[in-house]
Amino acid sequence: MANERSQFPFPYQPYTIQEEFMRCLYSALDQGKVGIFESPTGTGKSLSLICGALSWLTDFETKRKQEAAALLEKGQTSLSPSDPEASAQSLSTEPDWITSFVQKKAERDLVSKLKEDEMKRQKREERLELIRTNVQLKYAMKRKSCDEDEAFKLLQCTKEDQTDVAANQDDEDLIIAEYESDDDSKSKSRCERPFDLEPFRTHSQLAQFVHEVQKSPFSKDISLVTLGSRQNLCVNEEVRRLGSLQRINDRCMEMQKNKHKRPHHDDDAKRKRGSAKSGCPYNKISALQQMRDELLGSVHDIEQLLKLGKESHSCPYYATRLAVPPAQLVVLPYQMVLHEATRRAAGIQLKDQVLIIDEAHNLSDTLSCIHSAELSGAQLCRAHSQLSQYAERFRSRLKAKNVMYIKQVLFVIEGLVRVLGGENLIMNSFFFFFFSATEMLTINNFLFRAQIDNINLFKVIVKALKLEYSEYFFQKYIFYVLFVYLHLTSLLKFVIQLLLSAASPNDQQGSSEALAASPMMQVEGFFMALTNSNTDGRVVIHRQGTVLNSHSVKFLLLNPAVHFAQVLKECRAVIIAGGTMQPVSDFKQELLFSAGVREERIAEFSCGHVIPPENILPIVLCSGPSGQELDFTYQNRDSPRMMDETGRILSNICNVVPGGVVCFFPSYEYSRRVVAHWESAGVLTRLANKKKIFQEPKKANQVEQVLSEFSRCIQVKNRGGSLTGALLFSVVGGKMSEGINFSDDLGRCVVMVGMPYPNIKSPELHEKMSYLDKHLTHSGGKSPGQALIENLCMKAVNQSIGRAIRHRSDYSSIVLCDRRYSRPATLTKLPAWIRSRTSTHQSFGPGFAALRKVRSRQIQGSLDLL
Numbered sequence: 001m002a003n004e005r006s007q008f009p010f011p012y013q014p015y016t017i018q019e020e021f022m023r024c025l026y027s028a029l030d031q032g033k034v035g036i037f038e039s040p041t042g043t044g045k046s047l048s049l050i051c052g053a054l055s056w057l058t059d060f061e062t063k064r065k066q067e068a069a070a071l072l073e074k075g076q077t078s079l080s081p082s083d084p085e086a087s088a089q090s091l092s093t094e095p096d097w098i099t100s101f102v103q104k105k106a107e108r109d110l111v112s113k114l115k116e117d118e119m120k121r122q123k124r125e126e127r128l129e130l131i132r133t134n135v136q137l138k139y140a141m142k143r144k145s146c147d148e149d150e151a152f153k154l155l156q157c158t159k160e161d162q163t164d165v166a167a168n169q170d171d172e173d174l175i176i177a178e179y180e181s182d183d184d185s186k187s188k189s190r191c192e193r194p195f196d197l198e199p200f201r202t203h204s205q206l207a208q209f210v211h212e213v214q215k216s217p218f219s220k221d222i223s224l225v226t227l228g229s230r231q232n233l234c235v236n237e238e239v240r241r242l243g244s245l246q247r248i249n250d251r252c253m254e255m256q257k258n259k260h261k262r263p264h265h266d267d268d269a270k271r272k273r274g275s276a277k278s279g280c281p282y283n284k285i286s287a288l289q290q291m292r293d294e295l296l297g298s299v300h301d302i303e304q305l306l307k308l309g310k311e312s313h314s315c316p317y318y319a320t321r322l323a324v325p326p327a328q329l330v331v332l333p334y335q336m337v338l339h340e341a342t343r344r345a346a347g348i349q350l351k352d353q354v355l356i357i358d359e360a361h362n363l364s365d366t367l368s369c370i371h372s373a374e375l376s377g378a379q380l381c382r383a384h385s386q387l388s389q390y391a392e393r394f395r396s397r398l399k400a401k402n403v404m405y406i407k408q409v410l411f412v413i414e415g416l417v418r419v420l421g422g423e424n425l426i427m428n429s430f431f432f433f434f435f436s437a438t439e440m441l442t443i444n445n446f447l448f449r450a451q452i453d454n455i456n457l458f459k460v461i462v463k464a465l466k467l468e469y470s471e472y473f474f475q476k477y478i479f480y481v482l483f484v485y486l487h488l489t490s491l492l493k494f495v496i497q498l499l500l501s502a503a504s505p506n507d508q509q510g511s512s513e514a515l516a517a518s519p520m521m522q523v524e525g526f527f528m529a530l531t532n533s534n535t536d537g538r539v540v541i542h543r544q545g546t547v548l549n550s551h552s553v554k555f556l557l558l559n560p561a562v563h564f565a566q567v568l569k570e571c572r573a574v575i576i577a578g579g580t581m582q583p584v585s586d587f588k589q590e591l592l593f594s595a596g597v598r599e600e601r602i603a604e605f606s607c608g609h610v611i612p613p614e615n616i617l618p619i620v621l622c623s624g625p626s627g628q629e630l631d632f633t634y635q636n637r638d639s640p641r642m643m644d645e646t647g648r649i650l651s652n653i654c655n656v657v658p659g660g661v662v663c664f665f666p667s668y669e670y671s672r673r674v675v676a677h678w679e680s681a682g683v684l685t686r687l688a689n690k691k692k693i694f695q696e697p698k699k700a701n702q703v704e705q706v707l708s709e710f711s712r713c714i715q716v717k718n719r720g721g722s723l724t725g726a727l728l729f730s731v732v733g734g735k736m737s738e739g740i741n742f743s744d745d746l747g748r749c750v751v752m753v754g755m756p757y758p759n760i761k762s763p764e765l766h767e768k769m770s771y772l773d774k775h776l777t778h779s780g781g782k783s784p785g786q787a788l789i790e791n792l793c794m795k796a797v798n799q800s801i802g803r804a805i806r807h808r809s810d811y812s813s814i815v816l817c818d819r820r821y822s823r824p825a826t827l828t829k830l831p832a833w834i835r836s837r838t839s840t841h842q843s844f845g846p847g848f849a850a851l852r853k854v855r856s857r858q859i860q861g862s863l864d865l866l
Contacts, residue, residue: 020053287314367560415450632754659745
């Protein structure tokens, strides 16, 4: 198979940059590279990924079939009598008849295996072909028992093993199995099957990608599976009504356990206990197998999966997991493939597979986030209370070694509470001393402080935490107690109860959702985080006030490469793609070189945009209409003069730009202060006379409504021939800075007010900077820590300003309001296709003239789009 391919199936004539993208992608996959691909939004990046990757997959499978056939033919030929001369040349210490026997047996075994693999492949292809042509699906009900065994294993992949239960013992399934040492049991590995993975960060992005696959020429030939959480895929209304992800997971696992319980035959005992809870009616093997076959036969997004699940009365969550092994393409969110435990629970194997990560501009932050863990004081208290009562209730029925490990868990939790200051709460309450402090510790220092450095957390996680922490158990047997069973006096216990009950109503309401589900999963996650290397993370202790449940302890991962290294090692090839991946040098150093990837394994691709140069007008304004210098540093941005000047800039822009204008502020708090000042100074009224004003809501469930009204206002104004349109105040890094398309008239101008630098006083950020300065090499005159601050700022800027240009015929203006954008080092961090067209204006006049110059063209464009 050649390393390059000149032609690719495509739904329409591809752009030149798309053809280059697919050729480079094909070559990277064929050579097993780690590829960094940058293609601006609006250039058809997703479709290029799909057609390029699936073209390689098709060729790869064809080549594999040809090689198998050649080996099969060669193996059959080699079974004939061997050439005497060749036999004479092979020298061995063994007799010739033994050597000949061993060779022939190995050849027969190879031929047998190849035949078996070919038969399996043909059988799978024939079955999928029958499904695609809507031929009878009844054969799915007649599979052998091994198929059902496989289904049961996958259905229980996220559960712990259950012990045998006696017919009349209601609580017997809550007792953990007898302890086994590490040498007593061996874990069995899953069979490896080839499939591609395409992780995304949100389910809406999953849906967009699946729709692109449906438009591609491969839609009828590819077997695709979309994975999601129970919260997104559950069709059981009783469970969906629970709302939170943790509650849905707990209830689903409980119903699985109820399904596999042995039936009770003692009618009297059943009447005493009441009716047992039933299993989920959507989780039946035959229905799941049928749904698995249907979704493998054609491409479905999550909405279509839900519809299919309701129609077939089967669970999409478990059906999709049954479909993972035979699927060619698996589409799933970031967390499910980057987090090892989640990946294992979903039955995903990365060995020798191709992994494509799209929208990967925040990959480093994502890795750090999903491998960090946080526990509140309330969660620790509740976990200790529940586990103590569990151990007390079943003391006589637990094995001795299990009791020992449960006590170790309790001891560790007590140590965490001590670190949070549980023993000092009584003193603080007597003196009405309210405090707020943050402390940063290494992992080893934290373990010493908590006096748990002598505990083997690996064994605690593996052995003692294999308990059924179902919400059903705790609701049935345990009162929700918010104090911890420490070895303290009864007086201290009483005072702690008073302190917890003295929390404000808002605190109680805020903590109710956190306490809604069993906290043992969070405890296990934190224990797992503490097993990281001492240099790779830090433990942040945050204490606030005298109430224990307002304290928290958090593990902060500083080295995301340590977890990404396993993914890079196992996969055949990894493709990291995004609209903007700049700065690539810092990305490679932090995630790839630190993970052991060599420079020769890395392939890079970057392209410009497909829009004509005149369709984008990026300008940097260093001063406003009155000559006020635009310096939105922390010391100057709150001055009334700066806020007034910003209002004048927006007022002038609204005079000449039709349609929608989106203005991004660095934070919600600064946006609130500026708008409040404008309202009191009358600026807001003047702006409202030119464009209707909208503000980004803080609640996620209100975003859709605001966007709908914003769009409707622009459409109505344009139909009336007016140029006023609408003005939207948004926030960098907020709900509208990523994933929202302000295409066409929705975003004819994007205004960036100031530079959204992160809070440098944050202890977490300060520790991250120190870690980078210590472990990474300096480049470009700045330390890695200083570069991190600049990169975080410009990544956020690039994501926000990229909301406007969404397709080839789109056009927009980008106004960067801050003199700091004119610095050469800052300009280099803009996407190349924007940087090459950016003009810097020290005074407002020339920049405003540039906006006025394109006014007539923009008006005509708006009318044409109607």
